Amino acid sequence: MYNLRLSAEQLEFRDTVREFVAQEVKPVAVSPQRLEAAERRLPMELLDKASGVGLRTLALSEELGGAGADNLTCCLVTEELAAGDADVAAVLTETSTLGHMLFDRLMTPIQRERFLPQFLADHRYHLALADHEPETDSALGVNYHRPVASEARIRTTAARTASGDWVINGVKDCVANAPVAKLIAVQVRTEADAPGAEGESMLLVPRETQGLVVRETADRWYHGACGELAMRDCLVPAGNLLGATGKGPLIPGAGSSGRGAAVYAALNLGIGRAAYEAALDYAKLRVQGGRRLIEHQAIGTKLAEIAIRLEVARAAIWQAAWASDHPEAVADRSLADLPLQTIAGVFTAEAVYRAAKDAAECFGAMGVMKDMPLQKYIHDALVCLHSGSGNSDAKLRIAEALAGSRRP
Amino acid sequence: MDFSLNEEQRAWQMKARKFALEEIRPISLERDRIADPHETFDWEIVKQGSRLGFRTAVVSKERGGHGIDFVTQALVMAELAKGDSAISKTFSQCWKWSHLIAAVCTEEQKGRFLGPFVADDTFVLGSGSTEPSSGSDNRLPPEDDPKAGIKLRAERRGDEWILNGDKVFIANGSIAKLFFLSARTNPHVPVSAGTTRFLVSSDTPGFRVGKVFNKSGWRFYQNAELIFENARVPHANLVGEVNRGRAEDGVGGLFNDLELAANAIGVCEAACEQALHTARTRMQGGRPLKDQQVVQLKFGRMHMLTEALRSYVLRVAWECDQKIRSPHAALLVNFSSDVIQEVTELCMDIHDGAGATMDLGVDKLVRDSFIWTHLAGDSVLRMKAARRIAK
Numbered sequence: 144m145y146n147l148r149l150s151a152e153q154l155e156f157r158d159t160v161r162e163f164v165a166q167e168v169k170p171v172a173v174s175p176q177r178l179e180a181a182e183r184r185l186p187m188e189l190l191d192k193a194s195g196v197g198l199r200t201l202a203l204s205e206e207l208g209g210a211g212a213d214n215l216t217c218c219l220v221t222e223e224l225a226a227g228d229a230d231v232a233a234v235l236t237e238t239s240t241l242g243h244m245l246f247d248r249l250m251t252p253i254q255r256e257r258f259l260p261q262f263l264a265d266h267r268y269h270l271a272l273a274d275h276e277p278e279t280d281s282a283l284g285v286n287y288h289r290p291v292a293s294e295a296r297i298r299t300t301a302a303r304t305a306s307g308d309w310v311i312n313g314v315k316d317c318v319a320n321a322p323v324a325k326l327i328a329v330q331v332r333t334e335a336d337a338p339g340a341e342g343e344s345m346l347l348v349p350r351e352t353q354g355l356v357v358r359e360t361a362d363r364w365y366h367g368a369c370g371e372l373a374m375r376d377c378l379v380p381a382g383n384l385l386g387a388t389g390k391g392p393l394i395p396g397a398g399s400s401g402r403g404a405a406v407y408a409a410l411n412l413g414i415g416r417a418a419y420e421a422a423l424d425y426a427k428l429r430v431q432g433g434r435r436l437i438e439h440q441a442i443g444t445k446l447a448e449i450a451i452r453l454e455v456a457r458a459a460i461w462q463a464a465w466a467s468d469h470p471e472a473v474a475d476r477s478l479a480d481l482p483l484q485t486i487a488g489v490f491t492a493e494a495v496y497r498a499a500k501d502a503a504e505c506f507g508a509m510g511v512m513k514d515m516p517l518q519k520y521i522h523d524a525l526v527c528l529h530s531g532s533g534n535s536d537a538k539l540r541i542a543e544a545l546a547g548s549r550r551p
Numbered sequence: 552m553d554f555s556l557n558e559e560q561r562a563w564q565m566k567a568r569k570f571a572l573e574e575i576r577p578i579s580l581e582r583d584r585i586a587d588p589h590e591t592f593d594w595e596i597v598k599q600g601s602r603l604g605f606r607t608a609v610v611s612k613e614r615g616g617h618g619i620d621f622v623t624q625a626l627v628m629a630e631l632a633k634g635d636s637a638i639s640k641t642f643s644q645c646w647k648w649s650h651l652i653a654a655v656c657t658e659e660q661k662g663r664f665l666g667p668f669v670a671d672d673t674f675v676l677g678s679g680s681t682e683p684s685s686g687s688d689n690r691l692p693p694e695d696d697p698k699a700g701i702k703l704r705a706e707r708r709g710d711e712w713i714l715n716g717d718k719v720f721i722a723n724g725s726i727a728k729l730f731f732l733s734a735r736t737n738p739h740v741p742v743s744a745g746t747t748r749f750l751v752s753s754d755t756p757g758f759r760v761g762k763v764f765n766k767s768g769w770r771f772y773q774n775a776e777l778i779f780e781n782a783r784v785p786h787a788n789l790v791g792e793v794n795r796g797r798a799e800d801g802v803g804g805l806f807n808d809l810e811l812a813a814n815a816i817g818v819c820e821a822a823c824e825q826a827l828h829t830a831r832t833r834m835q836g837g838r839p840l841k842d843q844q845v846v847q848l849k850f851g852r853m854h855m856l857t858e859a860l861r862s863y864v865l866r867v868a869w870e871c872d873q874k875i876r877s878p879h880a881a882l883l884v885n886f887s888s889d890v891i892q893e894v895t896e897l898c899m900d901i902h903d904g905a906g907a908t909m910d911l912g913v914d915k916l917v918r919d920s921f922i923w924t925h926l927a928g929d930s931v932l933r934m935k936a937a938r939r940i941a942k
Contacts, residue, residue: 182586284843285836364909431686433693441930500892504924507686508720508774511767511925518767518921525899525917533903535845
């Protein structure tokens with residue numbers, strides 16, 4: 144059996160979001176102040192409206208008050224959102240993915256009772272995961288096919304007080320959603336002597352915690368919101384421990400093999416689609432050389448190549464997302480036992496960057512003008528291609544998997 | 552075969568290298584970061600470069616310039632571009648039109664325009680062809696369509712021509728004192744047979760500069776809108792013959808292609824230097840990045856492409872000096888677009904893993920490289936090269 148038909152529900156989700164993007168997001172996204180990558184601020188009112196139609200709590204289960212969307216549905220929605228505005232898509236996707244991870248999978252019933260009502264009630268209640276620290280290296284690089292060095296990746300410490308509470312000290316950076324998050328899951332070292340991840344734990348840190356300072360990352364090379372956390376004697380109750388101590392990283396971040404990776408590729412795809420749609424519209428309208436641009440072979444094949452790249456990327460993303468929704472499909476050998484999400488991510492990043500450049504070329508000089516959206520699509524695609532450890536490193540991870548060696 | 556440079560070529564190269572390193576590079580990134588496209592420009596660097604001879608380098612010695620050959624021109628453009636691609640182009644844009652003045656102007660016109668040009672450190676040249684509805688149409692005109700191409704009208708009235716219309720994206724538009732301007736003198740025939748070229752001074756009555764275009768790359772370079780409302784140009788400023796403005800203009804025409812490709816060498820060199828510095832100094836797992844195979848493959852390829860481009864540029868420059876006509880200049884500019892984009896992208900690849908930030912200089916090199924496929928229409932340039940081969 145092979146079936147790529149979306150369910151009636153998935154189609155409805157997609158149509159609803161597409162309509163929302165056309166009516167609400169796109170007009171804001173192409174306004175002059177949002178075309179300048181370095182200057183653009185988050186459109187908070189738009190994020191509020193998106194939350195109002197349920198996109199902030201998309202992946203959260205229905206029992207807990209969300210939409211209970213599976214990974215594939217989340218990919219459909221994220222592509223649509225990013226075709227409108229990559230920043231809006233990034234913030235919502237991060238909160239939605241973490242909402243599912245934290246509330247559905249990791250929190251105890253008591254923790255849920257403490258945090259869920261506010262999360263559901265407040266359109267501006269966003270979530271973040273702080274698992275990266277300055278001067279630490281998450282690249283595989285020199286450790287390709289070698290054991291990862293045992294030096295501490297996490298230097299932020301959490302010390303236990305006499306009453307069992309935690310006192311956190313340390314700095315985190317590259318934290319997606321940090322400037323807008325009201326609850327942050329922070330990776331800390333709870334046992335100084337335990338090797339590597341064995342001494343690491345996760346603590347829930349509310350935004351208003353005394354001693355927590357959040358600073359927005361200055362140079363804008365990310366989508367959505369990003370920032371740095373400085374924690375100085377941050378006291379959080381014993382009950383904020385997520386899972387058990389010494390359990391290491393519980394949430395695979397976006398970009399790794401977790402649920403976030405396919406959604407992030409879908410975001411990237413949405414950027415490519417925005418560029419493609421702009422180029423196609425223009426090529427059907429603009430006349431040079433006595434005919435419409437698309438009627439010239441050089442431009443026609445360029446558009447065809449863009450369409451090929453985006454269609455193949457979408458197929459790879461859907462397969463990866465569906466595989467994560469149906470792990471049994473790998474177990475019964477329907478799908479290859481490979482890091483499908485990483486594969487989809489790498490292909491999409493390269494395909495979309497190329498597509499965005501080609502789309503911009505259809506516009507001639509207007510393709511590099513800052514009052515036109517094409518240069519923004521290229522910038523946004525470059526950010527996807529060159530964020531985290533980059534595609535070269537992802538290829539090393541895929542190569543290790545091909546050799547049968549798997550890392551956590 | 553002899554690849555060595557003569558003493559004069561070497562001297563110009565070293566002078567340009569020093570100027571790029573000491574004066575251009577220090578202001579490159581700060582100029583790029585200025586938000587207002589009109590404010591990115593800096594007269595000081597133009598004056599300094601002019602005093603060193605870069606502005607007037609290709610005007611003949613008899614007319615007060617330096618008369619450097621094409622090989623030297625290529626070397627200087629590459630060196631200046633290593634400091635900042637757009638600043639290099641601001642100077643070489645003056646060369647492009649100096650070549651044209653030498654090729655198509657009368658002795659009277661040469662005397663009238665080159666004198667003030669040579670004497671004034673802030674005298675910059677430009678040329679206007681592209682219009683809102685005609686970009687590719689001017690470069691690859693449809694043979695049978697009089698409606699395509701330049702619409703800016705020029706009509707004779709006594710000793711003057713009256714110009715009406717708009718030009719867009721015009722290089723040095725907001726700063727030049729003199730423009731070659733292509734205007735339609737017969738709207739009933741294809742653009743190739745109905746266009747006339749005029750020399751238009753920036754103080755011409757009825758002429759004004761409109762907006763300065765806000766580009767993502769080459770931000771220093773001023774591309775502006777030129778507006779003509781009953782602008783009055785003396786008949787003495789007509790260049791060549793009426794309706795013959797699109798005719799071949801000798802070896803100077805090859806300069807356009809050589810110029811972009813030579814400039815690209817400088818950008819590629821800057822990218823190679825930047826990438827090697829990162830590969831040598833950034834550590835991962837206690838070892839420099841350059842020890843890793845994936846990084847070696849990248850900077851190896853960057854250097855390979857850069858050196859291949861340099862060889863091709865110097866060959867074409869040499870052909871220009873020998874007055875050899877070949878399709879190589881046209882192919883060269885296509886090749887330079889491929890090389891500059893791949894090399895600057897590989898440089899950015901090597902900078903991956905820096906988390907949520909990207910080196911601003913590395914990002915600038917990539918943004919500057921995009922200009923190559925947006926300047927004169929990438930598909931058009933490739934078609935022109937191919938058609939020359941098949942002719």
